[in-house]
Amino acid sequence: MTRTFPDLVDVAIVGSGPCGAAYARILSERCPSATVATFEVGPLLADPPGVHVKNIVDPAARAQAQRLSEGPAPQRDDTPTDTLEGYVDTAPRLVRPGTFLLAAGYQQPGEDGLPSVAMSSNVGGMGAHWTGACPRPGGSERITFLPDLEELLDEGGRLLAVDAHAFDDAPFADEVRKRLSAAFDDGRDDDRRVAPMPLAVVRHDDGRVTWSGADVVFGQATRSNPNFTLVPQALASEVVIDGDRATGVRVRDLRTGDEHVVRARFIVVAADALRTPQLLWASGVRPRALGRYLNDQPQTVFAVRLRDVAHVSEEQVDSRTAPEIVPQSGVSWVPYTDEEPFHGQVMQLDASPVPLADDDVPAPGSIVGLGWFCAKDLQESDRVEFDDTGSDPYGMPAMRIHYRLTERDRASIEASRAAIRRAGEALGDPLDDEPLTFAPGTSLHYQGTVRMGETDDGASVCSPTSRVWGVDGLYVAGNGVIPTAIACNPTLTSVALAVAGARDIATRLDGS
Template sequence: MTRPCPESVDVVIVGSGPTGAAYARILSERAPDATVALFEAGPALTDPPGMHVKNIAGDDARRAAQRRSEGLRPHTSLTPSPYADPARRLQRPGTHLLPDGYQAPGEDGLPALAMSTNVGGMGAHWTGACPRPGYGERIAFLPDLDELLDEAERLLEVDRHPFAGAPYTDVVRSRLASAFDPGRAPGRRVQPMPLAVHRRPDGALVWTGPDVVFGPTTRNNPNFRLYPDSPVRRVLVSSDGRVEGVRVGDHDVRARFVVVAADAVRTPQLLFASGVRLPALGRYLNDQPQTVFAVRLRDVPPPADISETGGIVGQSGVGWVPYTDEKPFHGQVMQLDASPIPLVGDDEPAPGTIVGLGWFCGKDLQASDRIAFSDTELDDYGMPKPSIHYTLTERDHASLAAARTEIMRAASALGEFIGDRPLVLAPGASLHYQGTTRMGPADDGTSVCGPTSEVWGVTGLYVAGNNVIPTPIACNPTLTSVALAVAGARDIASRLVLENAASAATGGDRA
């Protein structure tokens, strides 16, 4: 049953993905007396809310949950597709595309840009990869970044060796290491990909969704409430630049602090709709250019035992070729297909021997790559209609060419090619959109928020998500965005404690 909307709370969180969940968890731990309301535009798919769909038992139930995540134009199990040119506009279960406005004339655009609308957001559908940023990916003005990443690993329950002992893991890693490790610093050599997973006592793999981030601490917090199917239309800001709450439908909820964690499109959209229109809002849009390839491992024996583990058959594991400044790419190597399908030659490959390679590039950041919002047109949800302006620069094309060379090196080391050459995916396919409410060390017009994620010029308003990351990060960004959310949540918790103490000392009312 839908709960009645509250009149006032201490903190409103908009969006229930990994970063919104991180705010709720840290506040529940550090300021348990604070009242917190989390509003999500989409439905709750699971009990507990925010569970990863890979953990749902049964294909039909999983597909039903994915379809419910696909907004107002669901596509799972629909034929024909409701979208034009599906070869360019990738339609992945659990996500929905911009119906239009994704490519301006003469620009590359982001034809594959996708979102999820459900409790848990895209965190209910993600791959769980949690590498740490390195070198130029790191945020130089955050001296405590490593400690924040440690805390993010705790919330996401990251396992740094999730497939230790899998039959082909050592083969894949040693072959990649021979090709890539020479000259690399110890921490940036080929290694297992840290994954947000844990194993049950029976050995089955459980994928981290925002339900894990919320954890029992948040779910058992009597001062926390989750409101699904409750889209927020406005952030309420006073004339003197202080957040006052949010508008949910036609109801105003007063709040001392508001956190907008609604993804890289809808977070700047909500700020724009609320009159918070900083110069950098929506700008420095960063989608990681991506190239992919596949191989069949050569000269490996059939595995002695095959066991399903939460959607991946753990034969080759997931390998990681980290970013360096000399090789500014992030390589992810994981099993693609464990079924005995004759993809190469006439022989049936042993399960687990088909390995996919994905190389992500850091974008050449430019302010002109942006999401613009209309003052006159509305989208399907009644919000300012977004349009994408996005162009790959000469530097981006050079980076992609170099990444293709690197992925061919990796493929040559591993086995027999499947296909003739690496495929460059359509812009937007990475799902790793960043920068649209980027963080900065100073309010100089090139950022939307400061080092604690508080929006410049609006006291008490915070932003969260991959969109806060300001660097041309090439690795999977969720761990970093959760780390930034930890810092923001700690800041709010500290301010709540201080404000409440001051109010108590003067006999005031904290509301």
Template structure:
């Protein structure tokens, strides 16, 4: 039997569960707009660096970077790194199926990270705005656009960091000639969360950039506390109101309850509904409408005459171009040069920087209630309810994927020569890491959503959800900017509520 110690009184105004970009957004906005509030942030994983939430790509030492990625790969590696070995997934993540207690039907590549900063310590930093039907129509356009501007400020988003990357202009010229897009859907540099320095080097935005002064212990002050290796086991609530959170120190096993009138659950699209389920908060839509973005990839080499005619010099940075989503072509393309590509490229040591191009097309899929993450009373490695994922593509999804393969083929032929004889291929479901919809936002409490437009859970005052799981629409664009924008709106609603 576990021993629970109760901290009496009202030590915190807000508890934030999860330290990724969306949880950090709540902390930052509350700090800026209501600095008198006492905020506690808890994270089940470890602190990877002195600067909380630092992107591991900014760690210059390869061994330090590898160690940080390994420590992020779940409860086994974060608590016993000396006995851990790299997993089969993307560095810094662990597959759900690695848990022997987690059946995983339909999404074999489902993965997550467990560390301070969440996926914000490992992501590609792509921050496109949603377009056309990707946008949330029941939110006021001006309000949403203002939230996007604020999200871009928090993430330090720019489209200009790699304008001088080798061949970037030529890549976009060739893509434009093939796709002939105009207006907001035109071929353009990908907006990225990155800061470029005068010497040409870049700093990738991790969650530390969102946290701002809260990311460093010496600048936090006494109104914000961050605890790593701390698992929230349950949101405590009574008569439809949040009263606090039950926390477990994973290093000692001690369990305590902290009191707070507001709890924000920003664990990720799989673990946020898991915590609500464990807390006995189970609206009909919880875990349902789970949405992935099927990912079609390939790689090409620019023609020799283009490479030979261009002076590259000592270029350090790779270009990233963007083929935006449209309702007529419901997918979006990331065209990533050389080391920015998410897939293995050439093994030739003499490859000219920027001349090898990775093509990744993300597809929008239908929002289907039956696609879901379910939970039962059997424990996972953290002692939380075991997950099982049920996910299938519709006939319309399969048609969109085929159209995306054709688009990648067109893009590849316009750019150069494919690296091998394989046609563009679909990665296993879950590879995108862009899961959405599991705690989706809605305009009305009609059983088809978990939270309202302010991200507050229906029927539980003071409980907010955050992250990609809140996004209710079918999207193809990278979701982080949208989830941060929604977190801005949610945080400001808390400020209005408390003040």
């Protein structure tokens, strides 16, 4: 951590979320003599930098960390910081603790828009707030032009500390998977059958299990690297372009307002799927596909209470107030298939997302929340545009979302609602009458806006190693790089793609 802005580095990284952290980690491991600086628009939340807020032990400090992540206009102090709050909220614009909504431009007349589109600004990015789910893509979710995708996913799993068996002994977890398997597994390939959800978590010697944030991705290799610098509250306002090459980044110190131009041999923009194309646009880097093929995952939720299970003797712990993952936090996975183009995340919640009678105390692990995510029907016309005349609260080009659900999307949403009912019926008794399909944007899994392509054919922004077409030295990272319509949680895939990009930079540094 520093407030000193370097004049010259080998690699400048914009954004400190899991993908930006992956670049820093791979470069620290492969090129420890290279100078690397990461600039983050948001503040430091806690130590180590990038820690997941759920790992902050003190409740007041945890709540403060969430407020600090909420950008230029955080929610009021009296707003809930309970992440289960709003699980069944029918508000047309659902905002979650630690995130902030796009203030304007989220919906155009006659379009569906993304009313709940949101971002986070903090060291660690959305990796400080996520659920840690790291399933692998399957079927048409996979990027077919990457022959080494499996190895990259393995490496992404190493950086994120992915564990598929962290909660095998959670109460009723086996029973949950047994019931789901009976409802869904018939006719599926082995890797598409119901399984424990691979989770980004860290098991400690004392038995605790905590969430992986960007701190885990940074790892000791980055934190102990004397040539690595992390500067929070530093807004990257422009990538400096000289001819057909990126040569530096203009950064504004948000504490003082001072501007610095940091020269760099390579620049990685790893903001998020909205702010990465925004920075490229502000820098005059405007390929046709920039901001296009924007996709969100339509999300439906349901909650049930397991039927016919005995009360367990373990002391109940409310996961909403626990500083780490609790023993009954079982998470199961119903994978995506091309025949059923959605993905199910099944979480044993330990507390009901809907009110129960005062004297009704459920057995730990017996309340199950189901979340089904659909793959989007990709359209070039679904996009984020930028305004050269208007600006957002950071002074960057204002965003305007164009987004429509197609008939195919509506059909897959209805099919996912039927599937989530089927899952609920297999597990137990519903806690509400009908599943709830959230407003577009609620998933926070935005993709495609700086998508990868096999060739520079106008339908992509970057190469298979995340190099921006036509601008030497400039790379992009994050969920926006994913070119396929995936329904599963995207972080493992985007970190895997970041690994390929970081290796490419490392090879170029070694060869210089």
